[in-house]
Amino acid sequence: MLLYFGSEKEYKQAKVKAAETLRTHSLPSNREVALELDIVADENEGAARKQRLVQMRQEAHEIMTAIKACKPVLIGSVWRGTIRRGSDIDVALCHDHPEEIVNLLVKKNLRIVKTEWTRVTKQGKTEASFHIFGETTTKNKVEVVVRSREEAERKRKCEIFGDEIIGLNLKQLEKVLAENPTMQFLPA
Numbered sequence: 001m002l003l004y005f006g007s008e009k010e011y012k013q014a015k016v017k018a019a020e021t022l023r024t025h026s027l028p029s030n031r032e033v034a035l036e037l038d039i040v041a042d043e044n045e046g047a048a049r050k051q052r053l054v055q056m057r058q059e060a061h062e063i064m065t066a067i068k069a070c071k072p073v074l075i076g077s078v079w080r081g082t083i084r085r086g087s088d089i090d091v092a093l094c095h096d097h098p099e100e101i102v103n104l105l106v107k108k109n110l111r112i113v114k115t116e117w118t119r120v121t122k123q124g125k126t127e128a129s130f131h132i133f134g135e136t137t138t139k140n141k142v143e144v145v146v147r148s149r150e151e152a153e154r155k156r157k158c159e160i161f162g163d164e165i166i167g168l169n170l171k172q173l174e175k176v177l178a179e180n181p182t183m184q185f186l187p188a
Contacts, residue, residue: 030160041084054181066108073167081184088141094152098130110134163187
């Protein structure tokens with residue numbers, strides 16, 4: 001509930017705060033929290049949630065079509081089918097000139113809110129990525145993450161579900177939209 005209603009933004013802080021409130025020392029896994037959060041979102045948002053998911057996937061399709069030469073992949077809650085109030089459309093791709101991606105998105109009428117370089121160190125290795133934050137004409141937030149081409153084959157692990165982040169490429173997204181637009185992609 002802390003995450004759903006926005007009292008907390010990060011899983012760890014929400015789990016610690018909930019444990020303190022419930023006077024317990026055991027914390028659920030991120031996966032357990034995510035599954036419960038999905039139930040809470042369904043209960044609070046009803047059928048409108050599924051309609052919004054389809055709309056967000058359609059908008060992701062438009063965005064990905066504009067940058068299809070760069071092999072974009074839909075990731076995050078729109079890929080998983082676990083959106084909730086405040087979710088954004090997350091797209092990842094590899095390209096060595098992020099400013100070209102910005103220009104393509106502007107031509108597609110995506111309103112660019114800001115761009116920034118982010119650096120993180122994982123296992124002693126520093127990774128840089130360029131983040132493009134935007135907004136669709138229907139006011140859905142978008143984040144496009146551009147990594148260098150040398151990172152194209154690198155596998156990434158989902159911090160919430162613990163599985164590999166596979167996402168949907170453009171053809172896969174088209175198939176989902178045609179066959180089962182509200183399908184969820186959760187690990188077994």
